[in-house]
Amino acid sequence: MSTKLPVAASNQPVSNKSAPAAQSKVLVAVGVIENSRGEIFICRRGASQHQANKWEFPGGKVEAGENVAQALARELAEEAGIVVQACQPLMQIEHDYGDKHVTLAIRKVTAFSGEPRGLEGQPSRWVPISELSQYDFPAANSPIVDMLQTEAGN
Numbered sequence: 083m084s085t086k087l088p089v090a091a092s093n094q095p096v097s098n099k100s101a102p103a104a105q106s107k108v109l110v111a112v113g114v115i116e117n118s119r120g121e122i123f124i125c126r127r128g129a130s131q132h133q134a135n136k137w138e139f140p141g142g143k144v145e146a147g148e149n150v151a152q153a154l155a156r157e158l159a160e161e162a163g164i165v166v167q168a169c170q171p172l173m174q175i176e177h178d179y180g181d182k183h184v185t186l187a188i189r190k191v192t193a194f195s196g197e198p199r200g201l202e203g204q205p206s207r208w209v210p211i212s213e214l215s216q217y218d219f220p221a222a223n224s225p226i227v228d229m230l231q232t233e234a235g236n
């Protein structure tokens with residue numbers, strides 16, 4: 083006796099009708115800037131931005147034709163008014179916010195010129211590493227704060 087197995091309809095066209103709208107996926111260059119007092123520079127996101135009003139490490143989306151280091155240099159010039167002279171990879175985080183999937187490529191800015199400030203009018207401040215966990219960061223940022231605090235022995 084033979085049992086009939088269902089035939090896979092692999093050669094059938096796939097209907098997209100009931101598929102959910104494609105989720106937006108972005109690669110973001112993120113800069114951890116530390117000063118000689120061991121403080122980290124953070125900014126507050128705007129009320130109309132994704133992850134509104136959360137504190138963040140400055141940075142932004144990598145644009146077509148850019149690598150992460152180039153995007154970071156451009157974003158930190160635009161948002162914080164500094165010139166990045168050197169940076170090194172710290173970690174990479176994938177996070178799904180539901181409405182948006184982000185890949186955060188986090189770089190430690192190891193050399194820069196200028197004094198960071200909120201060049202686009204956003205609130206900004208230098209925060210001791212031990213106090214970073216008191217700030218409301220986007221959910222994706224928890225591993226960054228944990229790592230900085232572990233490194234600093236907090």
Ligand SMILES: Nc1nc2c([nH]c(=O)n2[C@H]2C[C@H](O)[C@@H](COP(=O)(O)OP(=O)(O)OP(=O)(O)O)O2)c(=O)[nH]1
Binds near residue numbers: 108140
């Ligand atoms: N810059 C930055 N973005 C973060 C952090 N954590 C986090 O989840 N994100 C998310 C929020 C946003 O969905 C995305 C960054 O996008 P963005 O809006 O800042 O990008 P952008 O600077 O190019 O801004 P825009 O001109 O397109 O508005 O990454 C962080 O620490 N820094």
Ligand SMILES: [Mg+2]
Binds near residue numbers: 142143
């Ligand atoms: Mg930004």
